[in-house]
Amino acid sequence: MEIFGFSIWSIIGVIAFLVIAPFIGCILAGLDRKITAGMQGRVGPKLLQPWWDFRKLLAKEDATVNGAQDLYVWLYLIFIVLSGMVFFAGGNFLLCVFIQTLGALFFILAGYSSRSPYADLGAERETVQVMSYEPMVLLVAIGMFMATGSFYVADLLSAEMPLVRYLPLIFIGFLYVLTIKLRKSPFDISMAQHAHQEIVRGIVTEFSGRTLALVELSHWYETILFLGWTGMFVVWAGGWVAGVVAVVVALVIWFFEIWIDNNFARFKWETMLRSAWWVALVAGTVNIVYLLFI
Amino acid sequence: MSNVGKSPWIIHYDGSSCNGCDIEVLAALTPLYDAERFGVVNTGNPKHADIFVVTGGINDQNAPVVKQIYDQMLEPKVVVACGACACGGGVYQTCYNILGGVDTVIPVDAYVPGCAIKPESILDAVIAGVGILDEKAKAMKMNPADKDRSEKDASTGAHASVADVDDGTNADAE
């Protein structure tokens, strides 16, 4: 069935992403804090703590350093959501990656626009993070095209084999940069997960109230989008079984990320950039050469 | 209960304390006392914080710093004076350089005694602060004009006052 040329499933995907993603993202963020507390021998906050933080931020007094900053944060949110819509509609993966990067760039601009030394430093570090993960993400797209002959995410649902069967090394490389994308330790250099560390939350130092709430919301959308990218590797034409497998794999990877987050100290930016590019080079090249020969 | 009190983010500033109270503030965040149970996050950033935890007394050097941190925090906000020094000068009360407790420069909402203050009392103080925070949030809801910082600054010149007291000392939270 089609509405305005879009298949009904794309429309369901888009609406589900728009409506449900922030809630799941929020619960995942709460789980993250709970599990982290558990690993440190603490009780930790309530599961819905990120939600209460969000509500609190909305109730605070409005104070923005300048108008441009709010605009950039809005654009960040809009482009992340747009990118997620393209992805969950089963659209072009390459387009999804580019829109997501554009969103990330607006976030960096928001940091620069607030003119605080901490935010400047955070924005510079975030730029390095984008530089670090971008080659690997593009290799995912290239590998996907070579394996399936299409950039369309929806086509994966009619593939005989899951993508990871063709791209095992690229999948591992992707997991490596996923930690950078989710800004988790050892790669939390741009935001410094805990607010009282050296750059005081980096880019968001000067943000408060509603602006900070919008950033949180965008992060929730981002989490779901990136976990979607992870799930993309394991779906095939298996109907609902494939869907369940994708969700389970995405959740396992999320817990793996939390585990990494709690077990590694932060790297220097040089280490991050160098290691991410080496991983991209080795994993990407070897995997693509392998694809050329099968 | 309104939403604000469920996520009290704190900023801790060490005035002229002997560091006894500061160690106890950190102890309150450790696994044994685990302040994060109540949603407490130690932000170290006045723009994110809801509760201003001050330890130690006020002297001429840190008075403008405390004032500036307070002015940078957004409504609704609560100030908790932790320890005898912060409440009224404590053992240093009669020193030549001490002006007195935190309330000599900014309005204080909760006074918590102790020398050094116990982590349990700090948790009590934060919970008390949460109650006040909720009340303030409710009052703000009644009067939506309070939500707009820029208008208020225009009428009261709040930012100008920050500049007045800023003698170039950096706000050095923690």
Ligand code: SF4
């Ligand atoms: S109250 Fe006592 S322990 Fe706390 S800062 Fe003052 S002298 Fe030190």
